[in-house]
Amino acid sequence: MNYLAPSILSADFSCLGEQIKSLDAAGAHYVHIDVMDGAFVPSISFGMPVIRTIRPCTKRPFDVHLMVKEPSRYLKEFVACGADMITIHAESCVHLDRTIEEIREFGVRACVALNPATEVGVLEYVLPKLDMVLVMAVNPGHGGQKFIRYSLEKIRKLRRMIQERGLDTDIEVDGGVTLSNLGEILDAGANVIVAGSAVFRGDITGNVKAFLEAME
Numbered sequence: 001m002n003y004l005a006p007s008i009l010s011a012d013f014s015c016l017g018e019q020i021k022s023l024d025a026a027g028a029h030y031v032h033i034d035v036m037d038g039a040f041v042p043s044i045s046f047g048m049p050v051i052r053t054i055r056p057c058t059k060r061p062f063d064v065h066l067m068v069k070e071p072s073r074y075l076k077e078f079v080a081c082g083a084d085m086i087t088i089h090a091e092s093c094v095h096l097d098r099t100i101e102e103i104r105e106f107g108v109r110a111c112v113a114l115n116p117a118t119e120v121g122v123l124e125y126v127l128p129k130l131d132m133v134l135v136m137a138v139n140p141g142h143g144g145q146k147f148i149r150y151s152l153e154k155i156r157k158l159r160r161m162i163q164e165r166g167l168d169t170d171i172e173v174d175g176g177v178t179l180s181n182l183g184e185i186l187d188a189g190a191n192v193i194v195a196g197s198a199v200f201r202g203d204i205t206g207n208v209k210a211f212l213e214a215m216e
């Protein structure tokens with residue numbers, strides 16, 4: 001099954017709660033929440049107080065993408081704030097296996113993100129422990145960047161790895177996704193679609209519905 005996970009990084013923060021309710025009402029499956037620490041990535045976005053505040057706005061799963069150095073320091077707090085799935089970056093953990101295990105012990109879904117330049121082979125041994133892999137199609141740090149074309153090859157490679165091992169791991173794609181490149185991203189083997197600016201620019205409800213229709 002395909003899932004849409006709009007990234008609230010591109011939302012209007014002056015009415016964030018209302019915008020999340022619009023995503024939910026329009027049928028978006030997850031809420032993608034980009035946490036940036038100003039160290040792993042240049043920008044700082046938002047953290048626990050914001051997530052805690054928006055948790056009552058929807059029952060949809062919170063897909064929390066941690067662009068944070070050594071995220072193991074904060075896992076407990078993000079779970080307490082209402083994260084249903086936690087994505088850590090392979091590049092941000094010295095002990096990736098241990099951090100994945102910690103996420104699983106908290107009983108939430110465990111996901112690993114790969115920056116554009118990171119080879120999918122880094123997941124060779126940990127893949128069976130993951131519910132989802134996030135392929136970054138831009139260098140993380142900002143919304144509204146251009147999709148990096150070689151990400152399609154990485155998605156295909158990863159889908160082959162998953163199939164060869166008889167797993168059913170989700171593949172999420174994040175960065176530069178639009179209605180124009182959505183078809184080839186799904187064809188390559190991704191099934192969880194993050195979209196920030198393409199959902200929040202203009203009519204949120206109309207944009208979510210257009211994505212969902214194209215993903216059927």
Ligand code: DX5
Binds near residue numbers: 142176
């Ligand atoms: C990038 C973030 C993305 C980003 C997506 O660092 O992880 O989730 O907000 O935004 P768009 O869809 O505008 O590229």
Ligand code: ZN
Binds near residue numbers: 007
């Ligand atoms: Zn993200």
